[in-house]
Amino acid sequence: MMNNQKQSLLTILFVGATMTTPLVAQDLQTALQDVEAERYTKAEQTLTKLATSSPTAENQFYLGYYYLRSGQPDKAKAIFEKGAAADAKNQLNNVGLAGVALAKKDRSTAKSLIDNAVAQTKSKDEAVLIRAGEMYTLSDQTNDPAEALRLLTLAQEKDKKGEHKDEIEMLMGDAYFLKNDGGNAITKYENALAAKPTLAEANYKIGRLYLRGKNYAKAQEFFKLAIQNDPEFSPTYRAYADALANSRAYKAAATNYELFIQKSGTTDPELLLDVARYKFLAQDYQGAVTYLDQLKGKINNPIIDRMYGWAYSALGKNQEAVEALNRFISTAPQKVMVDDYKYLGRAQAKLGTPEGDSLGIMNLEKAAPQDTTENLYREIAKTYYDDKKYDKAAEYYAKTIKNDKKPLNNDYLFNGLANYQYGFRVGRDTTAAPMDTAQIRIGRQTYFLRADSAFAQMAQQVEKTAGETYPLAYYYRGQSTYYAYPSAISLSTGAAVPFYEKFIELANAETDAAKKQSYQKNLITSYKFLASYNLAKKDDAKAKEYFNKVLELDPNDADVKKALEGPKPAAAPAKPAATPATKAPVKKKVADK
Known part of the structure; x- marks a missing residue:
């Protein structure tokens, strides 16, 4: 002044x-x-x-x-x-x-x-x-x-x-x-x-006015002028850092705040703590820890434990992160915010222990409804999916999609996969309540139909971009639709047919050799289903056509060879003379999972 x-x-x-x-x-x-x-x-x-x-x-x-x-x-x-x-x-x-x-x-x-x-x-x-x-x-x-x-x-x-x-x-x-x-x-x-x-202070204070008005670009213009007037006028760098941080230019913000520290010569622990904050925002987590280390014994501020916890969590030092954040939460409960539970939950989930997974999910769930910057339901869902707890993964991928203005394609994909995987576990999940046959049938149908819906949404999202497709979305739609009902019903209605056919069309149109090769097993399953479907319709010629397509991909497929050969005629008795054996129908085959 x-x-x-x-x-x-x-x-x-x-x-x-x-x-x-x-x-x-x-x-x-x-x-x-x-x-x-x-x-x-x-x-x-x-x-x-x-x-x-x-x-x-x-x-x-x-x-x-x-x-x-x-x-x-x-x-x-x-x-x-x-x-x-x-x-x-x-x-x-x-x-x-x-x-x-x-x-x-x-x-x-x-x-x-x-x-x-x-x-x-x-x-x-x-x-x-x-x-x-x-x-x-x-x-x-x-x-x-x-x-x-x-x-x-x-x-x-x-x-x-x-x-x-x-x-x-x-x-x-x-x-x-x-x-x-x-x-x-x-x-x-x-x-x-x-x-x-050449009065640097004047340009600095004009910039400060624009900063207060949240016109960050204009503020930066005047801070640059102030630095040109006098590169040693340190307050400019602090305000410039603030304007940059509000423009999400965190790395430049950290650099300018460090210049403020250097040019002012301050050793004020609170200001050094600000540098650590900027370093963290710039994703220079080790740099943040370095500044925090300088404050040991110099400042009695529980925020230091918060910053250590956040930085250690980002650095993958999960045990240290858990200890620091638990310390902070216990000593300053009135200052706890959403991000504290977020970083604590992330660190706990990465400890690699059942207790860590459980506590991690608990803390992420505390943070998820209030976090406006990240969709934490996605992290919870991934934790459950990685632990093969597919029913919970499906539940949280659904929450991920519901709570995101622009869900990712992978949200739909993994929602589909989680429901699909759990469909096979219905009635066999030892952690779930016992189920009778009717409940198992309804449960399986529910999960497989949810999977089909998720894969349909994924295909729709991908295809919004011109020329983009995801063939496997149709493959899994076929699989989900098939397994949602008893085999006889699925083969009778043919509800899965258009999805398998669409997958085959897209997979065969693939020009990338590596991708096309990766679809081979899925193509075999699709051809086998279509063969079985045509056998159920008594269209043996069409069924044979699909079986032959399987052999083109896998000439040694024993099941298909056996289906094409049909049963061998029985040995003729010595007396009376043998009569021609009646040709048995080709055994119906169903698709693999």
């Missing part, structure tokens, strides 16, 4: 000083630039040295000002009191004490101190007016932008030559920023730029 150009004001403050004034003023100007750029360590060193070597009221004020700006109000108060005692007529330190009162949310004391300082200087001291106006803008919570503007307007009236124009305009912009008056704030910052075209 202070600009980089303090020379004119410093001249006012140091009238009558010794011959060392130019050097002291230069050091002070550099230190104030460091404060504004949040290079607090350097600023403290310079201002402490000045206040020690030349303990004037002004030097005490600026040391206290550093402490106030760096978030250390108690230290600031002690220094301001020392400065006020050094020169009772100098009102700057009383203005500083008002800033401390505002930081401590004591408005009445702050107002009394500022009003008295302005009155004592008869509203004519530009330095007092400027600093008093600034104090009313420093706190996000306890501020008074209207009073700040009144005081700064008085200062502006005294600044006949415009020597402090850029600084006053910047502070007025800050006051309008607090009033949520973006238009006037930008005007004031632009006025400051007109007075000093």
